[in-house]
Amino acid sequence: MDIRWEYVRKRSEFGRPCNFSDFPAEVTADIPPDPSLADDFIPQDPVDFAVQEGPLMSLHEVNTERVEVANRGVNHVEGGWPKHVDPRNSELTTRYREEVEREEVYTKTVQRLGSLVEHYIRQNNTIDIYEEYFEEEEEDEVEEHPSAKIVNVFSDPNKVTRMCTHLSWHPDGNRALAVAYCSLDFQDSRKDMSIDSYVWDLGKPYTPELTLKPSSPLVTLEYSSKDWYHMLGGCYNGQIVYWDTRKGGLPTEMTPVEVSHRDPVYGACWLPSRTGTECLSGSTDGQILWWDIRKLSQPSERLILDITREDQLKKALGVISLDFVSTMPTKFLVGTEQGVIVSCNRDAKTPPEKIANIFRSHLGAVYTVARNPFFPKIFLSVGDWTARIWTEELMDSSSIMGTKNHSAYLMDVCWSPVKPAVFFTIRSDGRLDIWDFLYHQKEPSLAFKVGPQHLWDPHITPGLCHHPSVPCPQVSNDPLLSVRSQDNGQIIGCGTKMGNVSLIKISPGLYTLRKNEKTLTSTMFERETRREKVLAEKFRERQLREQERLRARPEEKENPEEVFKQAKADFFSNIKEEQRRRGMDIPEEDEESTAAAVSES
Numbered sequence: 001m002d003i004r005w006e007y008v009r010k011r012s013e014f015g016r017p018c019n020f021s022d023f024p025a026e027v028t029a030d031i032p033p034d035p036s037l038a039d040d041f042i043p044q045d046p047v048d049f050a051v052q053e054g055p056l057m058s059l060h061e062v063n064t065e066r067v068e069v070a071n072r073g074v075n076h077v078e079g080g081w082p083k084h085v086d087p088r089n090s091e092l093t094t095r096y097r098e099e100v101e102r103e104e105v106y107t108k109t110v111q112r113l114g115s116l117v118e119h120y121i122r123q124n125n126t127i128d129i130y131e132e133y134f135e136e137e138e139e140d141e142v143e144e145h146p147s148a149k150i151v152n153v154f155s156d157p158n159k160v161t162r163m164c165t166h167l168s169w170h171p172d173g174n175r176a177l178a179v180a181y182c183s184l185d186f187q188d189s190r191k192d193m194s195i196d197s198y199v200w201d202l203g204k205p206y207t208p209e210l211t212l213k214p215s216s217p218l219v220t221l222e223y224s225s226k227d228w229y230h231m232l233g234g235c236y237n238g239q240i241v242y243w244d245t246r247k248g249g250l251p252t253e254m255t256p257v258e259v260s261h262r263d264p265v266y267g268a269c270w271l272p273s274r275t276g277t278e279c280l281s282g283s284t285d286g287q288i289l290w291w292d293i294r295k296l297s298q299p300s301e302r303l304i305l306d307i308t309r310e311d312q313l314k315k316a317l318g319v320i321s322l323d324f325v326s327t328m329p330t331k332f333l334v335g336t337e338q339g340v341i342v343s344c345n346r347d348a349k350t351p352p353e354k355i356a357n358i359f360r361s362h363l364g365a366v367y368t369v370a371r372n373p374f375f376p377k378i379f380l381s382v383g384d385w386t387a388r389i390w391t392e393e394l395m396d397s398s399s400i401m402g403t404k405n406h407s408a409y410l411m412d413v414c415w416s417p418v419k420p421a422v423f424f425t426i427r428s429d430g431r432l433d434i435w436d437f438l439y440h441q442k443e444p445s446l447a448f449k450v451g452p453q454h455l456w457d458p459h460i461t462p463g464l465c466h467h468p469s470v471p472c473p474q475v476s477n478d479p480l481l482s483v484r485s486q487d488n489g490q491i492i493g494c495g496t497k498m499g500n501v502s503l504i505k506i507s508p509g510l511y512t513l514r515k516n517e518k519t520l521t522s523t524m525f526e527r528e529t530r531r532e533k534v535l536a537e538k539f540r541e542r543q544l545r546e547q548e549r550l551r552a553r554p555e556e557k558e559n560p561e562e563v564f565k566q567a568k569a570d571f572f573s574n575i576k577e578e579q580r581r582r583g584m585d586i587p588e589e590d591e592e593s594t595a596a597a598v599s600e601s
Contacts, residue, residue: 156499164495234265267322286316309352335366426480
């Protein structure tokens with residue numbers, strides 16, 4: 001049996017017994033009066049002094065709520081899957097069921113429990129307690145104005161603060177939040193800068209629950225969804241680090257420098273496997289490496305992200321973001337520095353064939369790619385000033401949907417885990433935008449200004465939220481760098497450049513799945529996909545007609561002098577028309593020169 005947790009307490013924290021003794025009073029100091037100081041004495045008359053039962057205290061109020069977390073456990077005395085059987089592997093579970101059904105104990109147990117189950121089934125059939133008597137009457141839904149408020153803030157405990165580059169929620173009820181701290185500024189040479197990262201308990205926001213001590217600052221950090229005590233980290237120096245939180249904050253194992261990435265690791269994901277020990281990492285050095293935490297001395301597989309399919313490292317694109325979901329175990333998405341999204345297939349035979357599809361998406365780096373949790377073929381990307389929605393059904397066309405161009409850079413994005421058309425974007429001006437494409441495509445449903453002054457500035461309402469049409473007060477311009485949502489979609493974690501992590505609770509209308517919402521969202525995506533197909537087909541037809549027209553027309557050699565004269569004449573004629581439109585008097589000399597230019601042409 002594995003030790004799940006070891007409780008350790010220092011002997012000094014138990015205290016020690018107090019020994020009292022009785023001894024007479026004694027004079028420890030005797031200061032005689034100094035007559036020379038009498039001239040400096042100033043008597044005060046009258047003297048007023050008020051006495052109350054309690055001391056006077058100042059009043060300080062903030063509009064915050066502490067997150068209440070309850071830990072619950074279940075003791076499995078009988079039943080459940082053995083350790084050697086992965087519940088997510090259908091072949092193993094089917095084979096295990098067949099073995100159990102062949103045993104004599106199984107037959108006797110079913111016969112013994114059958115009579116008990118039959119008794120309760122007859123009771124339920126007597127009165128249908130689940131019958132719905134008011135199916136036709138629909139409750140009137142009250143339109144609630146979207147709102148949000150900050151319920152907690154985690155601050156970097158070090159004097160020299162760093163950026164919150166990545167967030168990861170604990171898979172067990174989101175009771176903890178792992179935060180990767182790192183400075184990504186070029187040649188940041190500040191002294192006394194820590195390289196530690198932390199795991200925060202939601203019930204104890206003042207001190208970290210666990211301090212992670214890597215060999216280099218962490219850029220990314222991820223919990224394992226299968227083994228909750230396993231954590232995977234990607235370092236600034238290119239190493240991959242693995243922790244077993246039951247053993248403390250020191251790394252259990254790390255990759256050697258000579259076989260690791262040569263640039264910071266911006267993406268690291270756990271892969272679904274029977275052992276739960278396989279993982280994937282990507283870096284701006286253009287490599288994607290597969291690892292097994294049981295043997296980190298060498299990568300198990302390597303892919304050079306060369307979209308020319310020549311498998312040359314000098315032509316590889318730098319990896320900025322990775323996305324992998326268990327519903328598509330053989331495919332993963334890669335966002336690059338060059339604004340290209342690459343869809344890769346791990347099951348391909350050769351490395352060039354693993355680069356399946358290419359989406360030319362943004363003008364700058366693709367900071368995040370994320371698949372929709374309800375529709376895996378739909379994914380979302382963030383880069384430059386926009387967020388765009390793509391589908392894998394269209395390879396060569398543009399995105400099917402997108403947000404408007406913002407005045408500030410978009411830094412990160414994540415889907416809502418409970419509503420298929422809702423996603424969250426963060427910006428470099430410190431604002432969190434909540435989009436619901438099922439109702440609004442041009443403006444976010446809620447724009448929330450995240451900043452520490454929400455909690456203490458007396459001139460600003462704490463946890464202020466507003467509609468996009470209302471101007472937002474410039475509370476704090478601390479850029480937001482990372483965002484992650486809890487599994488229930490109620491609390492959003494936002495990491496800032498100054499090392500603060502704000503937990504924002506949103507209104508129920510933004511995380512409650514309504515009737516037919518999934519069907520309506522699927523219809524919307526299909527409609528936009530068909531529209532893009534029609535537009536792409538029309539564009540191809542226009543290109544073909546243009547090519548045929550150029551082939552049919554004989555080649556004509558253009559005279560450079562004639563082209564120059566024509567451009568000059570067009571220029572002066574445009575000036576003349578603009579002057580006439582504005583009602584300006586045109587000198588005769590200009591009219592003559594323009595006419596001469598036109599006649600020459």
